Amino acid sequence: MSVSRPSGRSSVTPPTLADVAERAGVSRQTVSNAVNNPDLLREDTLSRVQQAIAELGYLPNRAARNLRTRASHxxxxxxxxxxxxxxxxxxxxxxxxxxxxxxxxxxxxxxxxxxxxxxxxxxxxxxxxxxxxxxxxxxxxxxxxxxxxxxxxxxxxxxxxxxxxxxxxxxxxxxxxxxxDGAAGTEMATTHLIERGHTRIAWIGWRKDSLLGEERRAGWSRAMRSRDIPTSGLASRVEDTVSSGREASAVLLDEAHPSAFVCASDTLAMGVLHTLAERGLSAGHDIAVTGFDDSQVAQTVPPGLTSVRQPxxxxxxxxxxxxxxxxxxxxxxxxxxxxxxxxxxxxxx
Amino acid sequence: MSVSRPSGRSSVTPPTLADVAERAGVSRQTVSNAVNNPDLLREDTLSRVQQAIAELGYLPNRAARNLRTRASHxxxxxxxxxxxxxxxxxxxxxxxxxxxxxxxxxxxxxxxxxxxxxxxxxxxxxxxxxxxxxxxxxxxxxxxxxxxxxxxxxxxxxxxxxxxxxxxxxxxxxxxxxxxDGAAGTEMATTHLIERGHTRIAWIGWRKDSLLGEERRAGWSRAMRSRDIPTSGLASRVEDTVSSGREASAVLLDEAHPSAFVCASDTLAMGVLHTLAERGLSAGHDIAVTGFDDSQVAQTVPPGLTSVRQPxxxxxxxxxxxxxxxxxxxxxxxxxxxxxxxxxxxxxx
DNA sequence: ACTGTGCGTTGGAACGATCCAGGACCGAGC
DNA sequence: GCTCGGTCCTGGATCGTTCCAACGCACAGT
Missing domain, CATH: 3.40.50.2300 (Response regulator)
Structure with a gap:
């Protein structure tokens, strides 16, 4: 019951554990337990402490807790x-x-x-x-x-x-x-295109030293191979930029004549859309394109970019x-x- | 010089102020000053403390500092x-x-x-x-x-x-x-279009209760009015969604025959691009469009969306x-x- | 009646930093 | 020689919480 702090200070300083303890007529430790281990308290004590906490609007001081528990949360x-x-x-x-x-x-x-x-x-x-x-x-x-x-x-x-x-x-x-599972994603995209009747489906992905890129590529080739669709000459590996996607798709269109592109990223897919726009081709109508990440770009670009969405x-x-x-x-x-x-x-x- | 902590513990626990003090042969407060108020120390003391700090790899414990200073940083x-x-x-x-x-x-x-x-x-x-x-x-x-x-x-x-x-x-x-200054941004965009020879420049912005939207609109009308270009019938105010932008631009194209659109957001501008794509019109060639925010969408969509970039x-x-x-x-x-x-x-x- | 066994609660110590009042030291001034 | 003022440094108290050891008490067992 000792007056450990001058009165009138509470208006500027938040209430502490000691304030709650005094009001509830218990020790500090009991209040601490009420907050952290309610099971330890008798029911009536607990509710008395909780009421004091509510009345004072008490919330534990983070710094003090962090110091003592050696954790910052x-x-x-x-x-x-x-x-x-x-x-x-x-x-x-x-x-x-x-x-x-x-x-x-x-x-x-x-x-x-x-x-x-x-x-x-x-x-x-x-x-x-x-x-x-x-x-x-x-x-x-x-x-x-x-x-x-x-x-x-x-x-x-x-x-x-x-x-x-x-x-x-x-x-x-x-x-x-x-x-x-990136491979599962590109496999879904590829299978989706196959079901729409496409057979010449090109891949535009990242350079070979990207294991993440190789995994996504595996999904594409798995879907193709499981239906005995040839893939040779249909894959390209470039930097993850719009212009790389544009150039890669232009080359592929000229040399391999795909009717669809599966891309390792929305960025690359946007590059494909650039190429299509330049050639007067319509995405979705003339040539199908899928991206990866379901970015806001995919969501808003006309006519909407089909994309693999990560959970x-x-x-x-x-x-x-x-x-x-x-x-x-x-x-x-x-x-x-x-x-x-x-x-x-x-x-x- | 009292052994305040069991030896061998330092391998798991970071060094404290006291550790540094002991090593440098000074008091805790002096170390604290070396960190927070170096000016207070004599030069040789300071460098001795700093060396001890470096040797131990000392960094102040955040929680303790926060508790004492009543600040969390x-x-x-x-x-x-x-x-x-x-x-x-x-x-x-x-x-x-x-x-x-x-x-x-x-x-x-x-x-x-x-x-x-x-x-x-x-x-x-x-x-x-x-x-x-x-x-x-x-x-x-x-x-x-x-x-x-x-x-x-x-x-x-x-x-x-x-x-x-x-x-x-x-x-x-x-x-x-x-x-x-949003108005300055839309004014720049509008002036840019005027300099490119456009005179029928439409506005697509947000509903009237958005003061932010009204401010951006003011930039458009200011640029128009300062060159005595009429604006009546050329403004539309809708929700900030792609479909709203699409619908608004379709209506404006039919009723007011603008050659350019200034939009309050990239989202609305994308709606305009949708309308243009649907009508076989080319953005930039047939109809000019500007957005606001220089989003990644603006940066990647073909043929690139002119946009106001906030600093x-x-x-x-x-x-x-x-x-x-x-x-x-x-x-x-x-x-x-x-x-x-x-x-x-x-x-x- | 006496000793154990929990349960619920308690007060002191500790976490590691900074605040504060004051002490040691040194040179200047009379 | 003594005081004074300033510089530089020190030790104790403190911030608000949780850890820890222990205590009072009611109840059961021999």
Whole structure:
């Protein structure tokens, strides 16, 4: 009952555990238990404390809790600049779902980016700082393409993190991951075109050193081969830019005479639409096109671009599940989750 | 020199201020000063402490610092779901720049969203929780359209925040804001079309209760009127969707025979492109079109959509400047900053 | 009556930083 | 020689929470 603070201060300072304790006539620890382990309290005590909490509008101070529990209840999410001139803006849906799922699990999402030195962006110091200053409990890493050092670095450091994307280059990586079955997506797109009567279906994908690109390509060739449709001369591998897609499709049209294109990205598919527009061909009517990611570009471009839509909302949910397993008590072995995309059919096919 | 912690623990626990102090042979407070007020130290002491810091790889514990200073060094940024089927994804550039500028000012960005109850999303409880639990120091609010209660609520609560967008509905709002001169943007677009020889230039914008939309419309009519070009019958006001843009442009083409369209958004402009495609007209060749926001859609759609590009990077920089003024010592009066966009010309005009 | 066994609750210590009041030291001034 | 003022540094208290050891109490077992 000691007056540990001058009265009248409550108008500027939020109420603390001690204030609630005094009002409810219990000790601080009991209030703490009421918040974190209600089961430990007798029913009448619990309700008395809860009423005091409600009356004062008490909410635990995060900094104090974080200090004591050695946890920040924050999840670090690195963001890269969206490339200009591409259709890639899929992070939006993912981020939003990640924020929602995280909140339900008691976490918030902290954004950060690497420091730019000249042109190259080095992200590792940023990870390091956040870890060492205990600013975040874990990371979500979204790029696990070949040669990306972050996942490996974090693994070595035994820093908790979950990857969106398989550990392509590291078969015995220990961290949890969630990914989307890209091959299944392109296979759906290709099968869809075959069912529409197409047989000469071209592939425009990424350079061979992109394992992600090779996987998507595998979906196309699997669908073709399972119906004994030849694929030779129908595949092209280029950079992920609109102009590359435009040039590749022009060459393919001249040399292989396809009636449809399956692309590894919406960006490449937009390149195909450029070629068609230049030649006075109509997408969907004369030549069919499918993309990948169901970007806003795919949704709005006339006549609508058929595209493979990744279940980013579900990915985020799985990522948070994995994070909970990582940070919670049970040392669960979370191997990896593979989700299946779906095809959104629009006017371009 | 007291052994305040069991040895061997340093391998798992990051070094603390006390560790650095012991190694450098100074008190904790001196280390703290070396980090926060280097001027107070004698030169040789400072370098000795700095060396100890470097050797141990010390970084201040965020939670402890936050607890003591009653600040989280976090800035809350609410995110809304990007609407499907529109071209609006402009947050990407803004967020990235905000993260970068914030880091330079010593802050990180915390994402949050409202809790969905049924269909409506109520964000105010989320703001309230973050404030009361001292999880963030300030907010950045990005939607200040009419009827948005957040800015007003925060103002009343005297919570520190900066708005991206003018306080349209509250002339005597006290908070700092940063905005882009939309009228200047549409005026540039319209003038550009006039210089290309167009005289019948139509406007497709938003419903009248959108002050933001009315401002953009004013830029169009200002450019027209300053050259004595009549505007009657050439304006349309609809919802911000692709289909609305398509329908509005179809009606305008039939009734007013414009040779060019200035649109309040890329989404509406895409609607125009749909109409043109349906009628076998060529954007840029037969009919000129301009959009607003320079979205990825504008950048990738054939033949390229001329669009007004907001200086989002600069907006973020100004927002952080305002935040620093708000949270720093000097109670600066930061009235409001208005930036000018620029026109990115592409094939559609 | 005496000892164990839970349950519900308690007060002190700790997390790691900063705030604050004051101490050691040194040269200047009378 | 003594005080004074300033610079540089120190040790204790504190922020608000959770961890930890232990305590009072009611009840069951020998």
């Amino acid at each position: 924050l999840i670090g999410l690195p963001i890269k600049a969206a490339e200009e001139g591409t259709a890639n803006a899929l992070m939006d849906r993912f981020v939003h779902s990640l924020v929602d799922s995280s909140r339900e699990a008691g976490y918030h999402v902290l954004l950060f980016s690497g420091t730019r030195t000249g042109k190259a962006v080095d992200e590792l110091p940023a990870y390091d700082d956040l870890l060492r200053s205990t600013a975040v409990d874990a990371f979500v890493v979204t790029d696990t393409y070949l040669g990306n050092p972050q996942a490996e670095w974090l693994d070595q450091r035994r820093a908790p993190f979950v990857a969106f994307g398989r550990p392509w280059n590291d078969p015995d990586a220990r961290h949890p991951w969630v990914d989307v 980013l909302e579900d990915v985020a949910v799985e990522v948070v599940k994995a994070l909970e397993g990582l940070l919670g008590a049970p040392p669960t072995v979370h191997p990896g989750v593979l989700l299946t995309p779906r095809l959104v059919v629009r006017g371009s096919s | 976090l800035i809350g940024l609410p995110i809304k779901a990007a609407e499907e089927g529109t071209a609006n994804a402009l947050m990407d550039r803004f967020v990235h720049s905000l993260v970068d500028s914030s880091r330079e000012a010593g802050y990180h960005v915390l994402l949050f969203s409202g809790t969905r109850t049924g269909k409506a999303v109520d964000e105010l409880p989320a703001y309230d929780d973050l404030l009361r639990s001292t999880a963030v120091d300030a907010f950045v609010v990005t939607d200040t359209y009419l009827g948005n209660p957040q800015a007003e609520w925060l103002d009343q609560r005297r919570a520190p925040f900066v708005a991206f967008g003018r306080p349209w509905n509250d002339p005597d709002a006290r908070h700092p804001w940063v905005d882009v 989002l990077e600069d907006v973020a920089v100004e927002v952080v400047k305002a935040l620093e003024g708000l949270l720093g010592a000097p109670p600066t009066v930061h009235p409001g900053v208005l930036l000018t966009p620029r026109l990115v010309v592409r094939g559609s005009s």
